[in-house]
Amino acid sequence: MSAPANAGESKGQRLTKGGRKTRERIIETAAELMFHRGVGGTSIPDIQAAAGVSASQIYHYFGDKQGLVLAVIDHQTDTRLAGPPPRGGAPDPNTARRRGGWE
Numbered sequence: 001m002s003a004p005a006n007a008g009e010s011k012g013q014r015l016t017k018g019g020r021k022t023r024e025r026i027i028e029t030a031a032e033l034m035f036h037r038g039v040g041g042t043s044i045p046d047i048q049a050a051a052g053v054s055a056s057q058i059y060h061y062f063g064d065k066q067g068l069v070l071a072v073i074d075h076q077t078d079t080r081l082a083g084p085p086p087r088g089g090a091p092d093p094n095t096a097r098r099r100g101g102w103e
Contacts, residue, residue, distance in 0.1 A: 019061075022053065022057060025051050025053070026047065026053055027072055027075045030069075030072050031072045031075055
């Protein structure tokens with residue numbers, strides 16, 4: 001899933017196409033590591049090595065680890081909401097509620 005054009009621009013940042021791709025790669029890499037190791041078990045150096053970026057890039061886009069964790073949560077939420085319904089075909093009532101569907 002690609003990032004929206006304004007991803008990462010919440011603090012007045014205007015990202016180039018390459019900047020958006022780098023930011024999204026960091027988020028996707030961090031999400032994968034955090035899924036397997038947990039947030040506490042995933043360090044900035046771990047993410048750097050896996051994403052092939054420098055620490056300065058991570059801090060530029062996210063400010064600190066907490067900012068990156070929040071971006072991962074947003075990414076995972078967006079991915080989940082955009083994906084197919086859970087197995088079994090029944091929609092998740094919480095997803096529908098967040099979309100403004102069921103009352």
